[in-house]
Amino acid sequence: MSDESLWTTFLNASLINNFVLAYFLGICPFLGVSNKLGTATRMGGAVTFVMLITSVFVSGINALLAAIDAPYLGLISYIVVIASAVQLVEMFIKKTSPALFRALGIYLPLITTNCAILALALFQTNRGYGFLQGIVFALAGGAGFTLALVLMAGVREKLGLAGIPDVVKGTALALILAGILSVAFMGFAGLGS
Amino acid sequence: MSNGSDGLPTATDDFLKGLFRENPVLVQVLGTCPALAVSNSVRNALAMGLATLFVLVASNAAISALRKVIPSQVRMASYILVIATFVTIVDYLIQAISLDVHKALGAFIALIVVNCIILGRAEAFASKNTIGRALLDGAGMGLGFCLTLVLLGTVREILGSGSLFGVELFGPRYQDWVIMVLPSGGFFTFAGWLLFFNWWKKRRSSRSVGTAALAGGAR
Numbered sequence: 001m002s003d004e005s006l007w008t009t010f011l012n013a014s015l016i017n018n019f020v021l022a023y024f025l026g027i028c029p030f031l032g033v034s035n036k037l038g039t040a041t042r043m044g045g046a047v048t049f050v051m052l053i054t055s056v057f058v059s060g061i062n063a064l065l066a067a068i069d070a071p072y073l074g075l076i077s078y079i080v081v082i083a084s085a086v087q088l089v090e091m092f093i094k095k096t097s098p099a100l101f102r103a104l105g106i107y108l109p110l111i112t113t114n115c116a117i118l119a120l121a122l123f124q125t126n127r128g129y130g131f132l133q134g135i136v137f138a139l140a141g142g143a144g145f146t147l148a149l150v151l152m153a154g155v156r157e158k159l160g161l162a163g164i165p166d167v168v169k170g171t172a173l174a175l176i177l178a179g180i181l182s183v184a185f186m187g188f189a190g191l192g193s
Numbered sequence: 194m195s196n197g198s199d200g201l202p203t204a205t206d207d208f209l210k211g212l213f214r215e216n217p218v219l220v221q222v223l224g225t226c227p228a229l230a231v232s233n234s235v236r237n238a239l240a241m242g243l244a245t246l247f248v249l250v251a252s253n254a255a256i257s258a259l260r261k262v263i264p265s266q267v268r269m270a271s272y273i274l275v276i277a278t279f280v281t282i283v284d285y286l287i288q289a290i291s292l293d294v295h296k297a298l299g300a301f302i303a304l305i306v307v308n309c310i311i312l313g314r315a316e317a318f319a320s321k322n323t324i325g326r327a328l329l330d331g332a333g334m335g336l337g338f339c340l341t342l343v344l345l346g347t348v349r350e351i352l353g354s355g356s357l358f359g360v361e362l363f364g365p366r367y368q369d370w371v372i373m374v375l376p377s378g379g380f381f382t383f384a385g386w387l388l389f390f391n392w393w394k395k396r397r398s399s400r401s402v403g404t405a406a407l408a409g410g411a412r
Contacts, residue, residue: 024225028223028225079307172391173384175383179384182375
């Protein structure tokens with residue numbers, strides 16, 4: 001059991017050690033769906049939801065695996081839970097908002113292979129977060145991911161109107177932007193301590 | 194970029210295409226998370242690259258061998274399970290070989306499961322081809338990944354710590370570029386290499402065509 005306060009956990013996961021900008025987790029959707037502000041926000045929402053479900057199940061799985069003394073099955077069971085959660089979200093979005101379903105495209109099923117989510121499960125286990133702390137951690141991680149995505153989308157929407165040399169266009173530009181954002185987030189170090 | 198590879202036998206091409214022409218990180222921009230996260234020193238980059246290479250080759254072979262058995266409706270879940278099994282093996286293997294490396298790589302060994310390169314090759318190549326070709330493809334892509342990681346790691350370690358493989362390169366008066374070993378340095382280094390390869394490809398294509406008018410087609 002970790003004895004961090006819930007507020008510290010939240011600050012830590014959302015700002016100081018932002019999943020995307022400090023741990024390089026979930027870079028693929030970060031670069032892929034950060035073209036439009038609207039899509040970015042909803043992608044963030046979907047990821048946060050999957051994180052929440054994963055965190056709840058991981059608490060259960062860890063208790064079960066400890067009971068049957070089989071820690072080596074951890075990785076495999078996490079990934080199965082994540083894949084099922086993503087399937088659930090996919091069906092839900094397809095039913096409620098076909099437009100969003102099309103906008104997210106391939107990146108929706110790819111949430112399964114979003115490292116941010118599996119990393120959440122692993123960090124939660126390694127740091128010994130309990131049930132409640134796990135939920136706060138998942139919310140904070142999702143909020144941090146959404147924040148990074150929204151900031152990036154805002155900058156990229158503006159840059160769409162700027163004159164950019166051909167060589168830099170695309171991924172290279174996005175990476176330079178991400179680097180600058182990451183420098184900015186380093187300013188949060190030491191917050192709340 | 195397709196000229197020149199047409200004459201090669203397919204086996205060589207299966208292997209070589211992953212190294213440069215279809216390099217998983219620099220050209221397809223897959224697997225960027227581990228490429229950025231563990232490339233702050235060459236040693237970590239190499240360890241990560243080799244671990245991924247092993248998982249890629251093993252899972253490609255296993256999935257190719259099972260391609261007639263796995264029903265297409267549950268293929269993704271089956272691939273992930275195969276990959277997760279090999280990653281668990283690698284995780285315990287590295288822990289047994291070197292505890293230092295295991296600590297430095299941390300959660301990123303387990304995160305090989307969600308490396309898009311591996312699932313991507315399983316879906317795009319191994320599920321459709323024979324075991325031999327899948328093995329070559331896995332080895333090529335894995336080496337390409339390894340190579341890119343070492344490229345990133347070299348730049349970041351030389352600039353960020355003034356050393357290579359832990360050996361000091363410059364005198365004591367060298368001021369480390371601390372930002373290069375921090376997360377933002379990873380983004381900048383990766384952007385730098387991408388810019389370099391974009392520029393190089395463009396120059397090559399505009400030279401071979403001879404007219405500047407078609408240079409825009411490089412991207």
